[in-house]
């Protein structure tokens with residue numbers, strides 16, 4: 441043991457690091473790199489009261505406060521809704537139900553959208569139309585708080601009855617039930633769609649202005665976003 445101590449005598453006196461004095465108490469006979477050391481921390485002095493750290497923290501806070509008050513240079517947020525960011529062209533806004541020439545809902549209650557919806561937030565109760573062989577939704581509800589804005593309902597719809605192109609966010613609600621939009625709410629944003637109804641004349645996606653276009657009737661209704 442004494443042999444090792446003499447070999448590594450410089451360790452015995454230890455060394456000093458940022459944390460304080462290091463004293464080697466023992467060295468392993470099998471592996472000299474394995475040592476037992478004692479760390480004697482430096483007296484902390486003023487650091488003990490955390491005063492320098494508090495002053496540094498308050499200085500950073502005050503600096504940011506004045507920077508953001510007078511220049512807004514460090515502020516990433518915007519004053520919504522007065523200030524609005526540019527949304528991507530494919531942003532999915534609040535749903536709307538499209539209408540036919542006579543103003544009635546285009547939806548034929550085919551149940552494709554509630555089937556595709558991963559959030560199970562669409563409820564449809566179908567009824568029979570009297571003017572044609574088609575069905576229509578007696579009840580059409582979307583729970584906008586459960587919706588994950590995936591757009592699958594729009595993709596699933598065979599007749600351009602539902603869209604998510606309003607660029608409108610769901611408005612805040614005071615009561616849970618108010619987050620469930622009904623057929624009337626959804627049709628308020630709806631406009632006439634001239635896409636082929638009921639599968640006549642082939643696929644409306646192919647005949648309605650080509651890829652990525654739904655024709656002039658697809659314009660977002662006027663009003664606040």
Ligand code: SF4
Pocket residue numbers: 553556557558559560561562582586587588589590591592593594
């Ligand atoms: S956007 Fe997605 S989650 Fe929302 S109603 Fe449509 S299918 Fe359901």
Ligand code: SF4
Pocket residue numbers: 546547548549550551552553554564593596597598599600601602
């Ligand atoms: S997929 Fe279209 S037509 Fe079918 S129920 Fe949904 S909105 Fe109505």
